[in-house]
Amino acid sequence: xxxxxxxxxxxxxxxxxxEARDASSGGVIRRTLHSLELDTRMFGLIxxxxxxxxxxxxxxxxxxLTPRNLWTLTVQTSIVAIMATGMVLxxxxxxxxxxxxxxxGFVGMFMALMQAEWLPAILGFDxxxxxxxxxxxxxxxxxxxxxxxxAIVAYAAVPSFIVTLGGLLVWRGLLWVMARGRTIAPxxxxxxxxxxxxxxxxxxTVSWIIGVVAxxxxxxxxxxxxxxxxxxxxxxxxxxADVVLMVLGPALILGTVWxxxxxxxxxxxxxxxxxxNNLDLDPATLEIPFGLANLVLIALGTxxxxxxxxxxxxxxxxxxxxxxxxxxxxxxxxxxxxxxxxTFMTMGILVGLAAAVQIARLNSATAGxxxxxxxxxxxxxxxxxxxxxxxxxxxFGAVLGALFMQSLQSGMSLIGLETQVQDVVVGVVxxxxxxxxxAYRRRLxx
Amino acid sequence: xTTEIATRTLVEMKDMSVSFGGVHxxxxxxxxxxxxxxxxxxxxxxxxxxxxxKTLSGAQRADSGxxxxxxxxxxxxxxxxxxxLGIETIYQTLALAENIDAPGNVFLGRELxxxxxxxxxxxxxxxxxxxxxxxxxxxxxxxxPVASLSGGQRxxxxxxxxxxxxxxxxxMDEPTAALGPAETEQVRALIRQLKRxxxxxxxxxxxxxxxxxxxxxxxxxxxxxxxxxxxKDDVTIDQVLAMIILGKKPGEVTQSELDELHG
Numbered sequence: 001x002x003x004x005x006x007x008x009x010x011x012x013x014x015x016x017x018x019e020a021r022d023a024s025s026g027g028v029i030r031r032t033l034h035s036l037e038l039d040t041r042m043f044g045l046i047x048x049x050x051x052x053x054x055x056x057x058x059x060x061x062x063x064x065l066t067p068r069n070l071w072t073l074t075v076q077t078s079i080v081a082i083m084a085t086g087m088v089l090x091x092x093x094x095x096x097x098x099x100x101x102x103x104x105g106f107v108g109m110f111m112a113l114m115q116a117e118w119l120p121a122i123l124g125f126d127x128x129x130x131x132x133x134x135x136x137x138x139x140x141x142x143x144x145x146x147x148x149x150x151a152i153v154a155y156a157a158v159p160s161f162i163v164t165l166g167g168l169l170v171w172r173g174l175l176w177v178m179a180r181g182r183t184i185a186p187x188x189x190x191x192x193x194x195x196x197x198x199x200x201x202x203x204x205t206v207s208w209i210i211g212v213v214a215x216x217x218x219x220x221x222x223x224x225x226x227x228x229x230x231x232x233x234x235x236x237x238x239x240x241a242d243v244v245l246m247v248l249g250p251a252l253i254l255g256t257v258w259x260x261x262x263x264x265x266x267x268x269x270x271x272x273x274x275x276x277n278n279l280d281l282d283p284a285t286l287e288i289p290f291g292l293a294n295l296v297l298i299a300l301g302t303x304x305x306x307x308x309x310x311x312x313x314x315x316x317x318x319x320x321x322x323x324x325x326x327x328x329x330x331x332x333x334x335x336x337x338x339x340x341x342x343t344f345m346t347m348g349i350l351v352g353l354a355a356a357v358q359i360a361r362l363n364s365a366t367a368g369x370x371x372x373x374x375x376x377x378x379x380x381x382x383x384x385x386x387x388x389x390x391x392x393x394x395x396f397g398a399v400l401g402a403l404f405m406q407s408l409q410s411g412m413s414l415i416g417l418e419t420q421v422q423d424v425v426v427g428v429v430x431x432x433x434x435x436x437x438x439a440y441r442r443r444l445x446x
Numbered sequence: 447x448t449t450e451i452a453t454r455t456l457v458e459m460k461d462m463s464v465s466f467g468g469v470h471x472x473x474x475x476x477x478x479x480x481x482x483x484x485x486x487x488x489x490x491x492x493x494x495x496x497x498x499x500k501t502l503s504g505a506q507r508a509d510s511g512x513x514x515x516x517x518x519x520x521x522x523x524x525x526x527x528x529x530x531l532g533i534e535t536i537y538q539t540l541a542l543a544e545n546i547d548a549p550g551n552v553f554l555g556r557e558l559x560x561x562x563x564x565x566x567x568x569x570x571x572x573x574x575x576x577x578x579x580x581x582x583x584x585x586x587x588x589x590x591p592v593a594s595l596s597g598g599q600r601x602x603x604x605x606x607x608x609x610x611x612x613x614x615x616x617x618m619d620e621p622t623a624a625l626g627p628a629e630t631e632q633v634r635a636l637i638r639q640l641k642r643x644x645x646x647x648x649x650x651x652x653x654x655x656x657x658x659x660x661x662x663x664x665x666x667x668x669x670x671x672x673x674x675x676x677x678k679d680d681v682t683i684d685q686v687l688a689m690i691i692l693g694k695k696p697g698e699v700t701q702s703e704l705d706e707l708h709g
Binding site: 126228229232234313314323324325329332334335391392 | 501505524525526529535537542544545546550554555556557559560563564565568569571572
């Protein structure tokens with residue numbers, strides 16, 4: 001690496017007055033965060049989550065911070081997280097989608113019927129193509145529903161609140177009509193793997209490989225970014241800050257993989273594993289990690305792709321521009337209507353994906369599938385820093401918001417609170433989070 | 447040497463009319479713009495200044511009339527067409543996306559991308575730094591949302607956005623309305639700089655001092671019509687004010703009307 005201490009300091013010496021003021025104001029933590037270019041609000045959310053984890057750990061008698069519980073937490077977070085990444089773009093563009101829960105139900109039921117009844121009638125049971133055809137059909141259906149709702153919002157100028165409130169009722173109703181209130185089960189055996197059951201995981205070794213590849217990618221991205229900025233002669237982070245990030249990022253990833261990999265197959269599944277692989281081993285002494293669940297990888301992949309779209313592509317830039325100042329966006333020649341329509345289509349595609357994962361995980365589809373999910377998805381985005389007035393929000397924040405909410409619910413379950421009481425707490429936390437955020441913004445504005 | 451260039455006509459708008467319902471917002475207006483000239487358009491609220499200028503920037507369609515740019519008749523249906531012709535507009539409301547940083551705003555709608563279509567933020571920042579070093583060398587906040595910038599800095603961003611794309615014709619709608627005295631001076635200096643670069647500027651302003659400080663010619667609008675177009679050096683502030691308020695040319699104003707104006 002051609003980066004030296006000297007080359008960085010030359011770009012740091014003539015600190016412009018305003019940036020200098022930023023960097024020198026506030027305490028050590030603030031200054032450090034500034035150097036690392038980390039968002040103080042995101043840092044606050046992560047800190048609050050860590051506090052919750054520790055509190056629940058002791059309150060539940062040491063059952064929260066266990067590989068088993070955190071592994072389950074990642075699985076439970078994924079479905080809301082997948083949809084929250086799309087909700088961020090919808091909300092950033094000054095819209096809302098209240099229909100995602102009902103849509104998830106409708107598309108989920110459609111996929112359930114397709115793989116349990118329609119396709120088997122043509123292809124026979126457990127045909128190897130069933131899962132792919134079903135998955136693609138579901139994602140397309142989700143995209144079309146989103147496109148349809150988005151077209152009404154954009155071109156008929158009906159507020160998205162109303163369009164998707166209508167959608168909430170319509171898709172829930174049509175779901176019932178489609179299945180006549182039946183419960184459809186079981187799912188195709190391959191399709192089930194999407195849901196991350198006992199077999200729907202990648203195992204310990206692959207988890208390690210994914211962790212290592214992700215770590216290398218982080219280091220390479222940081223180096224590439226630094227080189228690129230130096231090439232143009234821009235200010236870069238202090239070298240120590242980049243090095244800290246290059247150590248911290250991979251450490252976090254590999255630490256997580258290490259921790260989750262200590263969740264081993266229970267004895268029954270271990271026996272099955274030994275039998276399946278014709279191993280001459282005693283299952284009772286084997287420690288076979290589950291590894292990351294498939295749906296967790298799907299959620300992570302979704303978050304990465306959506307972050308890329310939001311920050312590195314024109315589409316994402318325009319979504320933020322429309323949210324920041326719709327008039328300015330239009331005067332700049334941005335096709336704002338088409339753009340709004342496509343944000344809803346993106347949301348629909350993600351709902352289709354989430355629906356697939358959800359029915360695979362439940363191994364069934366019911367008339368109540370996805371009920372109230374829209375509220376959790378919106379809450380995740382908002383807790384993660386997405387502003388309902390538009391223009392502001394990150395994919396990473398929304399995923400963090402989903403994890404935060406799921407941590408609360410999971411912790412409350414462990415200490416034996418009823419789900420109704422859990423709802424009370426989640427509701428209060430949602431309002432408190434937004435109030436804290438508003439207070440923070442006011443302080444910034446002063 | 448400047449006389450030859452200074453007489454080159456950039457824009458001719460002939461017989462422009464726009465009406466909303468039964469109201470004639472702009473009625474048979476003819477106006478032109480020369481290279482390196484600041485042509486101020488003044489008038490009271492609702493005189494039709496903004497509507498007239500929107501027909502040139504592509505934000506408003508005219509009912510009738512012709513627009514000639516560099517001797518060729520053009521049809522400006524939307525902002526993109528206008529930008530393609532080298533016409534850039536700086537709107538009264540600034541038209542910046544507050545949540546996006548300066549380079550993002552300068553290139554909004556015309557982003558630089560890498561070969562695979564990713565946003566090339568470094569190249570955009572680099573280009574923005576170059577434009578800014580010419581317009582406003584003190585400007586340093588390239589990575590923060592423009593919402594956190596001062597009014598003058600934001601105006602620099604809006605102007606940078608116009609001049610980066612080699613605007614030859616610049617429309618400025620109340621460029622100093624939202625600014626403090628120091629920032630106003632900054633923008634005035636900028637406009638003088640652009641004039642030297644042979645850019646033609648239509649300046650819409652309520653501020654008669656701005657107008658007299660910057661303009662070469664002044665056109666006064668009154669109830670959708672042009673009262674008259676005058677050389678700044680030929681008139682006094684009072685005469686222009688009389689045109690704005692009474693809708694009459696200097697020669698047509700009676701002494702009693704003038705007295706009333708001052709009384």
